[in-house]
Amino acid sequence: QQPVQSPQAVILREGEDAVINCSSSKALYSVHWYRQKHGEAPVFLMILLKGGEQKGHDKISASFNEKKQQSSLYLTASQLSYSGTYFCGSHGTQGAQKLVFGQGTRLTINP
Amino acid sequence: KAGVTQTPRYLIKTRGQQVTLSCSPISGHRSVSWYQQTPGQGLQFLFEYFSETQRNKGNFPGRFSGRQFSNSRSEMNVSTLELGDSALYLCASSPRGLAGITDTQYFGPGTRLTVL
Numbered sequence: 574q575q576p577v578q579s580p581q582a583v584i585l586r587e588g589e590d591a592v593i594n595c596s597s598s599k600a601l602y603s604v605h606w607y608r609q610k611h612g613e614a615p616v617f618l619m620i621l622l623k624g625g626e627q628k629g630h631d632k633i634s635a636s637f638n639e640k641k642q643q644s645s646l647y648l649t650a651s652q653l654s655y656s657g658t659y660f661c662g663s664h665g666t667q668g669a670q671k672l673v674f675g676q677g678t679r680l681t682i683n684p
Numbered sequence: 685k686a687g688v689t690q691t692p693r694y695l696i697k698t699r700g701q702q703v704t705l706s707c708s709p710i711s712g713h714r715s716v717s718w719y720q721q722t723p724g725q726g727l728q729f730l731f732e733y734f735s736e737t738q739r740n741k742g743n744f745p746g747r748f749s750g751r752q753f754s755n756s757r758s759e760m761n762v763s764t765l766e767l768g769d770s771a772l773y774l775c776a777s778s779p780r781g782l783a784g785i786t787d788t789q790y791f792g793p794g795t796r797l798t799v800l
Contacts, residue, residue, distance in 0.1 A: 605788075607789075607791075614794060615727070615789075615791045617788045620788070662727075662789075672729060672789065674726055674728075674729075676725070676726040
């Protein structure tokens with residue numbers, strides 16, 4: 574079943590923070606985050622495994638709450654280069670050979 | 685290292701025709717997955733090939749098929765095209781594929797298919 578992302582779209586000014594949520598009605602084993610700029614291929618950001626860990630690099634980080642079956646992506650002090658559509662993808666079970674993506678969240682950063 | 689390449693980049697077909705799309709993975713990657721991307725449905729999993737074998741398939745009709753060659757290059761075929769098949773078709777490669785849950789999927793630029 575497809576994860577649900579929220580919000581569907583968000584518009585920010587450069588320097589503001591954003592949070593993108595990814596929820597599933599089924600148990601999550603792992604969550605992948607990708608960013609796709611217009612006309613380009615999706616690019617990997619990070620993977621989180623169950624265990625409630627938080628990962629991040631630069632000013633983009635993410636958390637994974639196994640109990641809530643939810644992952645959140647945090648973009649701090651957003652830059653113009655952060656604009657794009659963010660997708661979360663989930664493996665429902667260990668060994669599940671299918672990555673199911675959410676419908677995407679469009680993030681627009683204005684100067 | 686060269687990235688994932690897909691050919692052709694753009695394609696226009698008419699209803700009823702068939703089409704073949706090609707994907708060359710990153711060197712050394714044995715898994716190729718295919719996805720259909722549309723504005724309304726997002727990224728939807730079509731199938732995955734690993735070492736020339738289809739390992740998993742998404743919920744698409746039998747008109748959608750694929751194969752993988754010994755050099756890991758993969759082709760996807762859609763027969764009897766319908767208007768609703770218009771989409772961006774993306775392939776992604778990874779070393780171990782979707783069974784390796786921590787594997788990163790490296791996406792190609794996609795083939796934009798328009799069915800008239």
